[in-house]
Amino acid sequence: MDINKTLDLLKQIKKTEAPPFLLTRIRQQLQNLQHTEAPVRWKWAFATSLIIILAINISMLINAANVNPVAENAEAQNIVNSLNLSTQNDFYNE
Amino acid sequence: MQEAHFETIYSEHKNLVYNICLHYVLNTEDAQDITQEVFVKVYQRYQQYDARTASLKTWICRIAINHCLDFLKAKKSKKRYGFLSSLFHTDSIEPVSNAVTINHPGTETEQKEALKHLLQIIYTLPENQKTAVILTRIEDRSQKEVAEIMNTSLKAVESLLQRAKQTIQKKLTETGGF
Numbered sequence: 233m234d235i236n237k238t239l240d241l242l243k244q245i246k247k248t249e250a251p252p253f254l255l256t257r258i259r260q261q262l263q264n265l266q267h268t269e270a271p272v273r274w275k276w277a278f279a280t281s282l283i284i285i286l287a288i289n290i291s292m293l294i295n296a297a298n299v300n301p302v303a304e305n306a307e308a309q310n311i312v313n314s315l316n317l318s319t320q321n322d323f324y325n326e
Numbered sequence: 327m328q329e330a331h332f333e334t335i336y337s338e339h340k341n342l343v344y345n346i347c348l349h350y351v352l353n354t355e356d357a358q359d360i361t362q363e364v365f366v367k368v369y370q371r372y373q374q375y376d377a378r379t380a381s382l383k384t385w386i387c388r389i390a391i392n393h394c395l396d397f398l399k400a401k402k403s404k405k406r407y408g409f410l411s412s413l414f415h416t417d418s419i420e421p422v423s424n425a426v427t428i429n430h431p432g433t434e435t436e437q438k439e440a441l442k443h444l445l446q447i448i449y450t451l452p453e454n455q456k457t458a459v460i461l462t463r464i465e466d467r468s469q470k471e472v473a474e475i476m477n478t479s480l481k482a483v484e485s486l487l488q489r490a491k492q493t494i495q496k497k498l499t500e501t502g503g504f
Contacts (some may be wrong), residue, residue: 235495241441242463245432250344254358255336258365265366 327372336365339383343390345432349460350394352445353429360397364390380474387475395453447497448490455490458483 270278312319343364347357367389375385426449433441448459454476461472462483473483 235491238444238498239459239463239491239494241437241444242459243466244435244437244441245349245430245464246435247341247345248348248431250340250361251358254340254344254361254365255333257358257362258336258369261362261366262369265370 327369332369332372335368335382335386339386340365342383343386346387346390346460346465347394348430348432349445349464350391350456351397352426352449354431355429356397360390360393364393367393384471384475388477391457391475395457443501444494444498447494447501450497451490451493455486455493458486459490459494462487 311317340361344357344361347360347364348354351357351360364386368386371389375382380388426446428442428445430442430445433445435441448456451459457476458472461467461475462469467475469480469483469487473480476483
């Protein structure tokens with residue numbers, strides 16, 4: 233079998249015209265895309281609020297990392313002692 | 327982009343894009359949808375087009391080919407997971423089948439059945455081999471043009487065509503030819 237001859241069969245495929253309604257469909261889709269796209273002001277507002285939220289989160293994490301756990305524990309113990317609070321979880325003294 | 331300019335580009339390239347899509351997906355409905363998407367992309371990305379790197383025709387051809395290949399990949403993965411999704415979505419009526427239904431108006435010739443058989447084999451080729459065959463054999467482009475569209479060397483195109491021919495010949499022998 234001569235493969236080149238076989239593939240020459242593909243030359244018989246006729247060119248097809250694109251349907252005329254396609255341009256209308258494309259115009260419609262382009263119009264829809266323009267309507268659905270958010271205005272630039274909204275995009276900036278969204279980006280700014282995202283940056284603020286991220287900055288708050290990062291500052292909270294940094295503050296949490298800087299807290300001395302021993303000092304914080306001692307402070308809590310002072311409050312417990314001054315108020316005579318129980319440091320045990322037992323409900324009954326048996 | 328000015329609307330009038332876009333319409334000129336559309337009228338000059340619509341048949342080229344539509345025919346390329348038809349050769350890849352082998353049915354009119356999908357080819358129409360992909361052609362539509364291609365021109366929407368052309369409209370949106372026209373600012374990025376650089377005339378120094380490729381002609382407008384080559385650029386549009388690349389967009390069309392990439393869209394077709396993406397479409398076929400999506401279709402293939404949908405088929406692959408079709409069984410699993412049919413287990414969870416019992417209302418799905420989509421058939422799970424590996425056979426491609428050909429609805430290509432350009433194949434309405436005397437040797438219609440032989441052409442369809444050949445197109446079915448080309449449909450199963452790997453992406454690059456398929457592109458090389460479609461552009462050189464169906465679209466009748468020179469190997470140099472194909473190399474430019476595929477952004478590869480002339481030697482690579484020759485090698486792709488050689489491998490594609492071997493695969494087609496093997497599959498034709500397996501299926502008993504025409």
